[in-house]
Amino acid sequence: MDFEPSEDELALAEGMRRLLAGRFGLERLRRAEGETTVVDPTAWSELAEAGVFALRVPEAEGGLGLPLATTAMVFEELGRALVPGPLLPSHLAAGLVAGAAEGVVVVGSARPRPGAGQPWQPGGSNAVAPVVVEHLAVLGALVVVEEDRLGLLDPAELDGALPVARPLDPLTPLWCVDALPGGETVGGPAEAARWRREERVLGGALLVGLAAAATDLAVAYAQDREQFGRPIGSFQAVKHLCADMVVRAEVARAAVHAAAVTVDQPDVGDAERAAAGAALLAGEAAVANGRSCIQVHGGMGFTWEIPAHLYLMRARVLVAGLEGAGRLAEVVAQRF
């Protein structure tokens, strides 16, 4: 048993971090705020060249044949760098949608809203809310994720989709549709379960990246900003906010890695429980750390200029996409 990332895994994550810092620097990303096409096709091909969408495609089929655990480390870096776009569905659709693995086709996903009459779930959407689709303008394919089925839809079929004028995350443009067609069936119950499980693990990894980046930003400010003649990071009230950010991120990272390894090595545990728990804790860590990051920055944290809000808002987008904390906690409750 050796739960530490291998040298190769660390090198891959480090390489990804450097690549993303060069290609998706924050200043450059922020120029696309509020646009309907924040995904730049050139940048998307570069992600594809780096293997982001083909990480787990078998080597014989032109992929990298890596386990989910290694992939989770790459996704943590994508989260840390706030890389916009439908990263999760495009990666999960490799092998399901032609061109997804190569980055030629940008794949999005959407879930049908719960049917009328179904009970409202905490953290979920209710029966009167519209279906929300992210990044519709750049999508070449849309995977419809149902409870026991995956459907594939041509995004052009959503011709009545209304663009949202002010999406919460300025780097995740949204569209609303009244009804989501089921599309062509491309997977049954097993594939739908596989999608959900891996989406939870890799969504958790993106969220851990956000939680860690928010911590770094807050700590840098706490070192730098002076009041009462000394850095605010020397005050315990601020220190403890920062320490709690570390705890949340580290605990969530361990959970995400354990969930990923459990999917890779099913005999070591219950992958469903591990994936749901990891997504739950990673979502909470990212949202709470985004909030704390704003708090540590004081008034500046509430300004648009400071990127603290970007981590918080992206965390909300991802958490909302993961079907709600209530459902995730239920999964664990039924299985521990």
Added chain:
Amino acid sequence: MDLRYTEAEEAFRAGLRRWLAEVVPTLGPKPSSLDWAGRRRYDTAWQRRLYDAGYAGLDWPVEGGGRGASPVEQLIFLEELELAHAPYVGVNFVGLLHAGPTVIVEGTPEQRARFLPPILRGEEVWCQGFSEPGAGSDLASLRTRAVRDGDEYVVTGQKIWTSHAEVADFCELLVRTGPEDSRHRGISWLILPMDSPGIEFRPLRTIAGSTEFGELFLDGVRVPVANRVGDENDGWRVTMTTLSFERGTAFVGEALQSMELLRAYRDLARRTGAWEDGEIRRRLGHLGAELDALWALARRNVSQAARTGVPGIGGSVFKLALSELRQRIAQLGTELAGPASLVWDDLPGFRTDGTYGAGTPVPGDVVASDDDVAERTAGGDGVVGEGPVGNGVVVGTWVHSFSRTIAAGTSQIQRNIIAERILGLPKG
């Protein structure tokens, strides 16, 4: 990242599991937590069993008389002991986890030969004399004075939170040998024989009603200079060796026991019908997810220790998160138990069908210590113990949970450590 155990690790686990299955059922009943002499007998007899089977000092280096097991084997050891509901380290805690490891690293060959084997064999019990009424979280401000007089130190002062002092043979004692304001630079680490003249122990009553620890008054106690471990005034560095051991795998058993407790609470919720409440189910699920995550973090810390050879700073994160989580689990238990959580004594009716007040309280059947909590929690699966969790466990767990965020470094001190040593934030 690999969570599978190697063949050698699995073989170690299998051997240990076989041995535990043979031995644990033959152990006599555990003495009441108020019976200190009985507890010493019970805990040291268990240590002797471990010694005879070759499991004593598993994590100690071979040159200290231990087995030099890998951190992963230590983890397996703690996991299997928990699964088998084996006795806890109990009164052997300070000897095995603090004093012994310190003597191994910092002691002279004579000190190692004299003090280590009896700890491993369960023949001698140690207690800890670190904290003082005026030196808690700020341990370096301690004032218990040791004045050199020929081959002896004459020690005068007061210690507090001294666990197991009633039954201890030796005390790992921190004393001031430098000037009054010398702080970290003027402390020495002494081995104090507890039968020395001039020692008085007064137990402190805890909020659980028990006497888990107390105050130690030292009045002109003479300690041979030969009993000093490390150089004079170098005791702070010597002590840090000890504390890093405490933050290694020391809380792993507690994490595993907490999962067992949470399952017992889930079963309690099912018995009482609270399980039908989605909010309760989701709280249980959330706590389960957190425990799973901490078990993952424990394996990560152990893997790090295996690579680097030293317990990492991750121990602070683990200790802080686990102790805070334990309080939330304990809180949920009291809510599930309802009015029965107001009663220390076990209510027999509560235990069987979820109703309370149906039976007569069992006199003296009080959960007075953490070990009791662990013991009574066991049995939810029918292996050991007395069936489903009773209200005594709920109450005991809840009350004891408040000590967890204080002992071994308060949550506030852990946050300072994380902020200063991991994040590099400036000292205040």
